[in-house]
Amino acid sequence: MKQKKRWIFLEPHIDAYNIDLKSFSENFIKKICRAKLPPVLETSAKYAGPANWLEITTLLVPGENDSEKEIRQIAGFIKKALAGYSMAFIRFFIRLLNEFSPAAPPETVVALVKSAAAVGLKYVYAGNISSGKNQATVLSEMVPN
Numbered sequence: 154m155k156q157k158k159r160w161i162f163l164e165p166h167i168d169a170y171n172i173d174l175k176s177f178s179e180n181f182i183k184k185i186c187r188a189k190l191p192p193v194l195e196t197s198a199k200y201a202g203p204a205n206w207l208e209i210t211t212l213l214v215p216g217e218n219d220s221e222k223e224i225r226q227i228a229g230f231i232k233k234a235l236a237g238y239s240m241a242f243i244r245f246f247i248r249l250l251n252e253f254s255p256a257a258p259p260e261t262v263v264a265l266v267k268s269a270a271a272v273g274l275k276y277v278y279a280g281n282i283s284s285g286k287n288q289a290t291v292l293s294e295m296v297p298n
Contacts, residue, residue, distance in 0.1 A: 167205075168204065168205055168206065169205065169206040169207075169208075170200045170205060170206070170207050170208070171207075171208045171209075171210055171241075172193065172196060172197050172200070172207065172208075172209055172210070173193075173209075173210050173211075173212065174193055174194075174197065174209045174210070174211055174227055174230075175211060175212050175214075175218060176190075176211075176217070176218040176223065176227075177190070177223055177226040177227050177230065178190075178218065178223065181217060181218055185214070185217065194230070194234070197209065197234070197235055198234055198235065201234070201235040201236055201238055206238070206239075207235060207238040207239070208238065208239045208240070208241055209227070209231055209235070209238065209239070209240050209241070210240075210241045210242075210243060210280075211224070211227060211240065211241070211242050211243075212243050212244075212245050213242055213243065213244055213245055213257035213261065213262060213265065214245040214257070215245065215255055215256070215257050215258075215261075219257055219261055219265065221264070221265065221268045224265045224268050224269055225268055225269070225271075225272055227240070227269075228240060228268070228269035228272035228273075228274050228277075229272055231274060232272055232273050232274055237273065237274055237275060238276070239274070239275075239276035239277070239278065240269050240274055240276070240277050240278070241277075241278040241279075241280050242262050242265055242266060242269075242277075242278065242279055242280060243280035243281050244256045244257040244259075244262060244280070244281050244282060245257055259279075259282040259283075262279045262282050263279060263282070266278070266279045
C-alpha cells in the first residue's frame, strides 16, 4: 500500500515511461520472469497517451523470445493498443560462474528492428549494439513545430 501511495505522488511529475515487455508469451513471462503478462499490458496501456512518452523495451534472449513472429506480435500490440509508441531492443548478456551464455547476435537485433518497423512502428531502436543505425531519434523529428 505504501508503494501505491508513493507512486500516486510521483505520477504527476513523470512524463516519460519505459516498460519492459520481455515477451508476448504467457509461458515465457511465467517461467523466466516469474510474472504475468496481463498486468504488463494493462500498465502499458495506462501510460500510453498524449501527455506521456512511452517506450517499450524487449530484452532479447536467444532461443526464447527472439523470433520474428513474437516481435511482430509485440510490435502489433504497440501499434494497436499503444498508438505506435517507440520500441527498443536490447541484447541479453549473462555471466554466471565465469561461464558465458551467448548474447543475441547483432544481426538478429537489426533484423528484428526491421520486422517491428515493417509492422508500422516509426521509432524502433537497437540498443547495446554499435551498428550506428537505429540508435536514437532527433527530437525535432518527433515533435511537430
